Amino acid sequence: MKTVFSDLQLAHAPSQEISDGELKPAVEIPSRAEIVLKTVKERKVGEVLSPGDFPIRPLHRVHAPHYVSFLEGFWDRWTAAGRENEAFPFVWPIRSLRQDVEIDHIDGLLGRYSMDAGTPLGEHTYKAARASADTALTAAKLLLDGDQSAFALCRPPGHHAGFDFFGGYCFFNNAAVAAQYLRDNGLNRVAILDVDYHHGNGTQALFYDRPDILFLSIHADPKDEYPYFLGYADETGEHAGTGFTRNWPLPLGTDWEGYTLALEEACRWLLVYKPDAMIVSLGLDCFEKDPISGFKFKSEDYILLGQRLAKVGVPTLFLLEGGYAVDALGTNCVNVLEGFEG
Numbered sequence: 001m002k003t004v005f006s007d008l009q010l011a012h013a014p015s016q017e018i019s020d021g022e023l024k025p026a027v028e029i030p031s032r033a034e035i036v037l038k039t040v041k042e043r044k045v046g047e048v049l050s051p052g053d054f055p056i057r058p059l060h061r062v063h064a065p066h067y068v069s070f071l072e073g074f075w076d077r078w079t080a081a082g083r084e085n086e087a088f089p090f091v092w093p094i095r096s097l098r099q100d101v102e103i104d105h106i107d108g109l110l111g112r113y114s115m116d117a118g119t120p121l122g123e124h125t126y127k128a129a130r131a132s133a134d135t136a137l138t139a140a141k142l143l144l145d146g147d148q149s150a151f152a153l154c155r156p157p158g159h160h161a162g163f164d165f166f167g168g169y170c171f172f173n174n175a176a177v178a179a180q181y182l183r184d185n186g187l188n189r190v191a192i193l194d195v196d197y198h199h200g201n202g203t204q205a206l207f208y209d210r211p212d213i214l215f216l217s218i219h220a221d222p223k224d225e226y227p228y229f230l231g232y233a234d235e236t237g238e239h240a241g242t243g244f245t246r247n248w249p250l251p252l253g254t255d256w257e258g259y260t261l262a263l264e265e266a267c268r269w270l271l272v273y274k275p276d277a278m279i280v281s282l283g284l285d286c287f288e289k290d291p292i293s294g295f296k297f298k299s300e301d302y303i304l305l306g307q308r309l310a311k312v313g314v315p316t317l318f319l320l321e322g323g324y325a326v327d328a329l330g331t332n333c334v335n336v337l338e339g340f341e342g
């Protein structure tokens with residue numbers, strides 16, 4: 001299986017994040033990608049390719065052009081306002097505040113285009129996020145060109161990012177961009193299986209009314225875990241997309257055994273849907289030692305996950321999402337890829 005990776009993705013290097021009422025060391029850091037790349041090479045998963053340069057169009061198929069422009073111009077505006085540290089949003093246009101006024105202030109814009117205060121933006125964030133989306137697109141193109149599987153070593157991750165907002169360490173929704181690209185280039189049905197510990201709210205929302213992109217997600221119950229406001233079992237799609245979203249919220253403390261029932265159900269949906277390709281939003285934060293999560297996967301369980309996904313029997317694009325136990329991240333990730341390849 002080929003891996004796609006770009007060094008530019010390392011340029012987004014946040015130092016701190018806001019969590020638990022503190023400024024803590026950031027967990028979505030470049031070494032995550034570096035250890036995965038190192039393990040891919042050591043265990044000889046396959047060739048490592050650099051992404052191609054894609055035009056802005058595939059990104060605009062998923063994200064609002066004004067949101068993309070906001071991210072692109074953000075650092076210049078931020079520094080022009082006299083700021084020099086990483087940026088965090090802190091005010092949002094929620095219920096009873098106006099949605100219809102045009103915002104010009106950089107702090108207002110940060111709130112307008114975000115869902116949380118936990119996602120630092122820095123000088124090179126846009127460049128890295130673009131490279132991450134290009135990584136996903138390049139891997140998607142490998143499938144279109146006939147590869148049966150590919151691994152997009154994406155960073156920053158994507159599944160929380162929506163049409164016009166960032167959050168949960170995500171800026172561009174790499175899985176969604178890849179799915180739409182596959183649709184735009186001849187595939188009729190694409191499935192996204194999100195196995196990150198957190199619900200992929202951005203991906204779900206982007207395709208909620210569409211039958212051509214099935215979204216399946218297994219994750220920690222949002223009543224106990226981020227993102228709290230989406231990812232419940234009664235969310236099953238709307239309009240033409242009714243029945244084409246499925247969520248399996250699981251209790252904190254879930255281990256591989258507790259997970260497999262949901263995974264089997266998700267695989268059954270995949271068999272019925274018969275997608276032309278499947279995208280796996282591969283978060284590795286179900287791992288027992290993940291510093292921000294509460295599931296109990298062991299490293300060996302990731303081999304089983306890969307083996308099970310292979311049985312679905314469709315061209316598969318693996319795309320890195322979360323996972324913060326850096327020391328084990330390479331092992332866990334390559335376990336999935338090797339399990340898949342058999």
Ligand code: 6XA
Nearest residue numbers: 118168196198226322323
């Ligand atoms: C709140 C937790 C963000 C979750 C990030 C993640 N700071 N999403 O791993 O999949």
Ligand code: ZN
Nearest residue numbers: 196197198322
């Ligand atoms: Zn996650």
